[in-house]
Amino acid sequence: MRSYQIYWIEESFANHYYGRERMFFGLFSDWEESSGELNQIIAKQVEFITKPIPYLPTQRILQHELVKVEGTKWIEATARIEREDSGAALILNEKCISIDAWGPHDCEYIFFEILRRNMGQLLAVxxxxxxxxxxxPIKQRKFIY
Structure with missing residues (x-):
């Protein structure tokens, strides 16, 4: 099973750390593994670099887009896509979007594509x-000298 957390990164941090996503991964990994005071410090850092997920607009976008996808169920804050050999469940939270997926990657890619088209600076971990x-991916400006 694959489990993703998707965070909306503040634009200034996304631009500055583009190409160095490993640093974000390290921060989220340390946050997951830490406890006590260190966990609180890292949580404040994560809160500083991320933006809250706009719950209702994101829910409307997902519901509108998922109507077209066969095998989709929507229950409160959870969307599920189930096929014969694969599936994925998306849970909408205030700070991140969680996706749990099993089987081939096709179901999770449906969620990724919908989010990619409608929101910016989303980092999946x-x-x-x-x-x-x-x-x-962030488009890099090309300067001509």
Whole structure:
């Protein structure tokens, strides 16, 4: 099973650390593994670099887009896509979006694509499998000298 947390990163941090996503991964990994006072300090850092997920607009976008997808169920803050051999569940939270997926990757990619098209600076992190990346890569400006 794959488990992703998707964070909306503040634009200034996303631009500054583009190409160094490993630093974000390290921060979220340390936050997950820490406890006590260190956990509180890292939580404040995470809160500083992330933006809250706009719950109702995100829920409307997902509901509107998922109507077209076969095998979709929506129960409160959870969307599920289930196929014969794969599936994914998306849970909408205030600070992050969680996606749990099993089987081939096709169901989670449906969620990723919807989020990519409709929101910016989203960073997906799978701590267990050490995978991370932007859902929509930041376009780099090319300067001509």
């Amino acid at each position: 799978d701590l267990k499998n050490e995978r991370y990346g932007w859902l929509k």
